[in-house]
Amino acid sequence: xxxxxxxxxxxxxxxxxxxxxxxxxxxxxxxxxxxxxxxxxxxxxxxxxxxxxxxxxxxxxxxxxxxxxxxxxxxxxxxxxxxxxxxxxxxxxxxxxxxxxxxxxxxxxxxxxxxxxxxxxxxxxxxxxxxxxxxxxxxxxxxxxxxxxxxxxxxxxxxxxxxxxxxxxxxxxxxxxxxxxxxxxxxxxxxxxxxxxxxxxxxxxxxxxxxxxxxxxxxxxxxxxxxxxxxxxxxxxxxxxxxxxxxxxxxxxxxxxxxxxxxxxxxxxxxxxxxxxxxxxxxxxxxxxxxxxxxxxxxxxxxxxxxxxxxxxxxxxxxxxxxxxxxxxxxxxxxxxxxxxxxxxx
Amino acid sequence: xxxxxxxxxxxxxxxxxxxxxxxxxxxxxxxxxxxxxxxxxxxxxxxxxxxxxxxxxxxxxxxxxxxxxxxxxxxxxxxxxxxxxxxxxxxxxxxxxxxxxxx
Numbered sequence: 547x548x549x550x551x552x553x554x555x556x557x558x559x560x561x562x563x564x565x566x567x568x569x570x571x572x573x574x575x576x577x578x579x580x581x582x583x584x585x586x587x588x589x590x591x592x593x594x595x596x597x598x599x600x601x602x603x604x605x606x607x608x609x610x611x612x613x614x615x616x617x618x619x620x621x622x623x624x625x626x627x628x629x630x631x632x633x634x635x636x637x638x639x640x641x642x643x644x645x646x647x648x649x650x651x652x653x654x655x656x657x658x659x660x661x662x663x664x665x666x667x668x669x670x671x672x673x674x675x676x677x678x679x680x681x682x683x684x685x686x687x688x689x690x691x692x693x694x695x696x697x698x699x700x701x702x703x704x705x706x707x708x709x710x711x712x713x714x715x716x717x718x719x720x721x722x723x724x725x726x727x728x729x730x731x732x733x734x735x736x737x738x739x740x741x742x743x744x745x746x747x748x749x750x751x752x753x754x755x756x757x758x759x760x761x762x763x764x765x766x767x768x769x770x771x772x773x774x775x776x777x778x779x780x781x782x783x784x785x786x787x788x789x790x791x792x793x794x795x796x797x798x799x800x801x802x803x804x805x806x807x808x809x810x811x812x813x814x815x816x817x818x819x820x821x822x823x824x825x826x827x828x829x830x831x832x833x834x835x836x837x838x839x840x841x842x843x844x845x846x847x848x849x850x851x852x853x854x855x856x857x858x859x860x861x862x863x864x865x866x867x868x869x870x871x872x873x874x875x876x877x878x879x880x881x882x883x884x885x886x887x888x889x890x891x892x
Numbered sequence: 893x894x895x896x897x898x899x900x901x902x903x904x905x906x907x908x909x910x911x912x913x914x915x916x917x918x919x920x921x922x923x924x925x926x927x928x929x930x931x932x933x934x935x936x937x938x939x940x941x942x943x944x945x946x947x948x949x950x951x952x953x954x955x956x957x958x959x960x961x962x963x964x965x966x967x968x969x970x971x972x973x974x975x976x977x978x979x980x981x982x983x984x985x986x987x988x989x990x991x992x993x994x995x
Contacts, residue, residue, distance in 0.1 A: 561983050561985075562983065563982065563983055564980065564981065564982060564983065565978060565979060565980050565981070565983065566978070566979045566983055567975050567977065567978045567979075568975070568976055568977040568978075568979075569973075569975060569976050569977075570976050584970070587972075588972070591974075593971075593972055593973045593974045594971070594972055594973075595968045595970075595971040595973065596968060596969045596970040596971065597968045597969055598969070604971075604973050605973065605974075605976045606976040606977075637964055637965070637966040638966055638967065638968035638971075639968075640966065641966040641967060641968060642968055642971040642973045643973060645971075645973070646973040646974070646975060647975070678964060678966070681964065681966070682966050685966075701986060701990055702985070702986055705986040705989040705990055705993065706989070708993060709990075709993055729993060729994070863984075864984075871983060871984070871985045871986075872985075872986075874983065874985055874987075875985045875986055875987040875990050878985070878987050879987060879990065879991060879994070882991075
C-alpha cells in the first residue's frame with residue numbers, strides 16, 4: 547500500500563488510502579536514572595525513546611509537559627524545515643516517529659516523502675536532510691521516492707487548473723513556494739520563516755513565553771484574525787488581546803515577506819513562463835489553518851505591484867494534511883506504473 | 893684511365909648519397925616516425941598522444957549535486973512511541989485527476 551509522508555518541522559504526517567496519522571515532532575529529555583525513568587513512563591503509558599542512557603519523551607506528551615512546566619526545554623528534531631544541527635539526540639527520535647507512522651513495508655511498497663526547496667535566506671543545503679530521511683525510511687523496507695513540499699501541495703491544490711499556478715505551503719519552520727505551469731515546476735524556493743518565526747516574535751514583543759503563544763494559537767477556540775472579530779471578542783488591553791493582535795501583525799509581515807520575495811524571484815529568474823491567463827495561488831500547511839488567514843493575505847497583496855495576474859487565492863481542503871496527501875498521490879501513481887511495467891514484462 | 897674511373901665512381905657515389913639525404917629530409921617532413929620505447933622492467937611508458945589545447949576556457953567552479961552516502965546511527969536502544977492522532981476513513985486525494993493530466 548502506497549504511503550505519503552510529510553516531514554514537517556512541527557508535525558510528521560502520513561497518509562495512506564484509508565487513514566491519516568499525525569505525530570508531533572518534538573521531544574524532551576528526562577533527567578535521572580534511565581531505568582527508573584523508563585519504569586515510571588511505562589506505568590503511565592507515556593511514549594519515550596531511549597538512546598545511550600538518555601530517555602526522551604516524544605510527541606504530544608512532550609508538548610503537554612512543556613506547556614505545564616514552563617521551565618522545561620522542549621526540543622525539536624528539526625528546525626527551519628531541516629534537521630536541527632544543534633540537536634544531537636534528534637535522529638533516534640525521528641527514526642522512532644517515522645517507524646511508528648509508516649511501519650514495516652510489505653512487499654514492494656512505495657513511500658514518497660517531501661523535502662523543502664533550497665532556501666533563499668539561509669546558506670544551508672537540503673541534500674544532507676534528504677539523505678538522512680531517505681536512509682531512515684529505507685530501513686523500514688520501502689521503495690523510497692522524494693518530491694518537493696510545494697509540488698506535493700500543488701498536486702492537491704492545482705489539479706483543477708491543469709497544474710498551473712502558484713502553490714505556497716505554510717509550515718512551522720519554513721514556507722515553500724513553487725510556480726507551476728502545466729505540471730512543470732518553473733520556479734521553486736523556500737524561506738526560513740514560518741509559524742515558529744511568528745511565535746518567537748510575538749513572545750518577544752508581548753513578554754510572554756513561546757509556549758503561551760502556541761497555546762493561544764492552537765487552543766483558543768475564539769482565535770480569529772479577521773479584524774472585526776478581534777475587536778468584538780477580546781477585551782482591549784488584556785493579555786489575550788495583545789497576543790492575538792501581535793499574531794495578526796506577524797502573520798501580515800510573513801505574508802508580505804513571502805509575496806515580496808516571490809515577486810523578486812520571479813523578476814530575477816532566468817526563465818519563467820508567460821502565463822496567458824490569470825492564475826490561482828493556493829495555500830496549505832499548518833500555519834495557514836488559523837481563521838482569518840485569507841483576509842490577511844488579501845490585505846497584503848497588491849496586484850499592481852505583482853508581476854503575474856492573479857485570479858484568486860484559495861486555501862486547499864484540509865490544509866494540514868494536503869502535503870501528505872499530495873505525496874500519497876505520487877506514491878500511488880508510482881506503484882500503478884510499476885505494476886503496469888511488471889505486467890508488460892511478464 | 894684509372895684516375896677518370898675513380899672520379900666518375902666517386903661522383904656517382906656522392907650523387908647517390910646526396911639523393912638519399914634529400915629523400916630522407918623530404919620523408920621526415922611528410923611522414924611521422926614513432927621510435928620504439930626502451931622498456932625497462934617495472935617502468936611505465938606514457939603512450940598518450942593527447943594534444944594540449946591552448947584555448948583558454950572558463951575556469952570557474954562547476955556546481956555538482958552532493959551525493960553523500962550518509963551512514964548514521966539512527967536506531968534507538970528502546971522505544972515505545974505511540975501515535976498522537978489517527979484518523980480512519982477513506983483519504984481523499986486528486987490522484988485520478990493527476991493521472992489524467994499526465995496522460
